[in-house]
Amino acid sequence: MQQTLEPVITAAWLAAWDKGDLDALDALMAEGYTRTSKATGATVDLAGLKAEIASVREAFPDLRTTLDDIVVGEGTVAVFWTSTGTHAHEYLGVPATGLTVHTRGSNILVLDPRGRVLQETVTWDGSELLAGLGIRPLRGIAAPPAPEPEDEDAQPSLDTMKAFNRQFITGVTVVTTKEGDRPKGLAANAYCSVSLEPPLVLVCVQKTSSTYPALFSSSHLGINILGADQKPTVGVFASKSPDKFAEVDWHEGPHGSPLIDCSAASIEAEIQERFQAKTHTVFICRVRHAEVDGAAPMVYKAGHFFDGGQLVEL
Template sequence: MQQTFDSAVASVWAAAWDRGEVEALEALATPDYIRISKGSGKSMSLEQLQQDIREVRQAFPDLATTVDAVVVDGDTAAIFWTSTGTHRASFMGVPPTGRRVQTRGSNFVTMESGRIKQETVTWDSSELLGSLGIRHLGDALAEAGTGVVVDSLSGEPDPEIMKTFNRQFVTGVTVVTTTEGETPKGLAVNAYASVSLEPPLVMVCIQKTSSTYPALFASTHLGINILSNRQQGTVSTFASKAADKFAETDWHAGPNGSPLLDGSSAALEAEIRERFQAKTHTIFICRVRHAEVTDAAPMVYQAGRFYDSEGLSPL
């Protein structure tokens, strides 16, 4: 029994996970098979697992899985495995990074007539992103005490009220920049904040639908430019959908190549250290590696309008 089940698992998993022949799983699972994720508590049928594997393999086409050990005890078994692959296509909203990933897990199975009836796993496909250093803000998006992520604002403030609330917050104006190959990319962002001074950490929040987002996600460094009161044309350009936002923009490269805009009130270049997924946006946590400050007064933004900070009166 031990040798037969060991061989079946190795053969079927190689066919399904390594070659994408997901129909092979039907020889190893009962018709009423159910798979339960220990982490999320979610369950899926065999058909859902097959689709999950297809999506994983599309994003990690060279995925290879090694069954490290199988321990059988009567009608129960534990399967320990390791998978490696390269992130080549968009996966769970994350653009391809080209990074190699290795992830490990274990499956605890209950068998019926030598086939798997129920499987409790320590791993789900989001672990691939975690192994790449990309985390989801599950706790922030979950209902208190349930761990269940919700999509609506039911029982919470109306989205329009939240928009009005956010518009009342007075901020500076930044342009976040990077390069895609030799091409400079950038977009206007007001969701910027300093995280700490020691070590020097900053964060920016970028909408996933931005045309600059894939380039930013794949980059190791980015630039953050605090616009001055003389750069109203610049903010209009970088808030637009112009094909080449740098066509009439003067800039110079930071030490690691990030575009730093001439005429800015201040600019820095930072190394991207963490990427947190938060529904429609990604939060980039970055360690500052270079900074420049000028005497130019910064631009101020509030409720859809831009202001010259030099005209502000102290309290």
């Protein structure tokens, strides 16, 4: 049985995953075949499996798989595998990063009396590809979204949330990166320090920003804390200008990230993880370079900008 099954499984598996020959699975799978992911609990049929493979191959067109081991039992087969590929196209709503991923998993196959696969349980799901790139969901990326609460009183109104946010005072930053040789950036106040040892920071970016895809494909980014006299710069980076950097002076950090001249402080940081949070992505970054000018920072509250050097100590 083992001598018969191993080459059949290997040939069909590699033809489908590595070459995109999805019909190669037809002779391997029994009628009524189902595939269940332990990671999400989701179950699909053969058509669903083919759709998943097609989606992965579109996003990782150079995907290559190694079958590390195939263990044949009485009516069951365990398959252990490793895959490598380059994230060249959008996958699960995440723009291409151009990064290479290595992922591995195991599948348990239950056979029918004719030796075809009737049921399959897999430890892996598509989000593992993104996790291998440092992109993680705040909630399971493949899990169905939680239903919206029917009771309108179950959450604050939009006006209440706006009023709450207006009470919070923040600094003003410009987050920067490069798309090829072209500098890109956006104004953001969703920034904070995570830790000093190691030096970690986070910044939250809306997915609709024109800078967002470039951030995903970058290994580093710049974060510039604007000074009190840089209000015109805020307007530039809050705009939809096609070439924002034509209007400001800047220089490159050690890893090429644009750092804005005369900022109160600037850092260049290596992107280490990207957490998906519905409409936004939270970038967790390790600081690799810092510049501090010492100028008074700009302060933002309730839609207005203030001179951070004029604060009254309590």
